[in-house]
Amino acid sequence: MKYWMLISNPAKWNIHQFLLDLKNNKTQQEDTWVIHDNQINQIKPGQYGIIRIGTDQRTAAQRNGLERLEKGIYAIVKIISYPIPNIPENQNKQYLFIQGENILKRSYLVRIQYVQNFIDHPITLQEASEDSVLNQEHNLINGIQRSIVEIKEETFNRILELKHLQSFEEDDRLLTESEQPLLTSTEKETMIKARLGHSKLRLSILEERDRCELCNVSNEKLLIISHIKPWRVGNAEERLDKENILLLCPNHDKLFDAGLITFDNDGKIIISEKLSKENRKALNVNEDMGIEMNDKREEYLKFHRERVFGLSQK
Numbered sequence: 659m660k661y662w663m664l665i666s667n668p669a670k671w672n673i674h675q676f677l678l679d680l681k682n683n684k685t686q687q688e689d690t691w692v693i694h695d696n697q698i699n700q701i702k703p704g705q706y707g708i709i710r711i712g713t714d715q716r717t718a719a720q721r722n723g724l725e726r727l728e729k730g731i732y733a734i735v736k737i738i739s740y741p742i743p744n745i746p747e748n749q750n751k752q753y754l755f756i757q758g759e760n761i762l763k764r765s766y767l768v769r770i771q772y773v774q775n776f777i778d779h780p781i782t783l784q785e786a787s788e789d790s791v792l793n794q795e796h797n798l799i800n801g802i803q804r805s806i807v808e809i810k811e812e813t814f815n816r817i818l819e820l821k822h823l824q825s826f827e828e829d830d831r832l833l834t835e836s837e838q839p840l841l842t843s844t845e846k847e848t849m850i851k852a853r854l855g856h857s858k859l860r861l862s863i864l865e866e867r868d869r870c871e872l873c874n875v876s877n878e879k880l881l882i883i884s885h886i887k888p889w890r891v892g893n894a895e896e897r898l899d900k901e902n903i904l905l906l907c908p909n910h911d912k913l914f915d916a917g918l919i920t921f922d923n924d925g926k927i928i929i930s931e932k933l934s935k936e937n938r939k940a941l942n943v944n945e946d947m948g949i950e951m952n953d954k955r956e957e958y959l960k961f962h963r964e965r966v967f968g969l970s971q972k
């Protein structure tokens with residue numbers, strides 16, 4: 659999967675006002691972004707991007723009472739169309755300061771949807787340059803004269819991590835893997851319902867269980883809804899079935915998701931031989947651990963043992 663950085667110059671495109679309006683529900687979540695001709699076969703719906711805002715050179719008049727923006731990462735967007743011709747009907751000029759700019763001259767644009775708005779708490783480039791993952795993304799730190807450029811998956815994941823967007827990653831990312839390249843409005847609706855279903859599911863699980871099923875981590879912010887039969891391969895019913903869910907802390911979720919641990923029909927843990935003694939100790943897993951079992955769980959775990967744990971053993 660490709661990830662993108664959408665580069666915004668606040669003196670040309672009034673991204674500042676746009677993000678404020680977005681926050682206050684005064685504008686639509688959807689917008690467009692011009693791309694470069696050599697990217698038309700690479701940019702596809704379902705991919706994600708970040709909005710980078712560079713040096714704010716707006717005049718006081720352009721700022722219209724607003725403070726200058728610090729350089730930084732201000733939003734996460736999702737690409738929602740294949741490249742389409744950059745013709746007036748497809749452009750959103752509402753927030754444009756300068757007419758006749760390059761962005762109007764390029765041949766293609768894509769439709770994007772803002773899925774996270776960080777206008778109140780951006781990740782500043784100062785912070786990014788001090789982060790050992792983000793500072794490896796040179797175009798992020800130093801800037802580049804492009805409207806959109808590819809970034810590394812690690813960069814994108816690190817941004818999610820810094821913003822505590824684990825659950826966003828879980829439901830939104832996996833939706834992408836399974837969705838068709840072009841979505842009809844009915845399919846879109848199904849996706850939105852699935853996402854809402856996921857947050858409801860989390861809430862109702864948290865009402866019943868209050869800690870990691872393998873250890874005592876109980877801080878709600880850390881607890882993860884971990885699907886036994888993975889989300890991306892489950893059908894709608896399996897995705898929302900509570901018996902298909904383990905509530906786990908980050909370590910145990912990751913181990914389970916990576917197929918480094920699974921459980922037998924009695925609920926007793928099976929630990930992969932790929933996990934060394936040191937790692938077992940560091941990650942707090944041992945042979946005495948287990949989960950409560952029932953028939954439904956047994957069925958889902960059979961899948962996990964064969965397809966998730968099994969594959970990781972090879």
Ligand SMILES: [Zn+2]
Nearest residue numbers: 870873907910
């Ligand atoms: Zn745990």
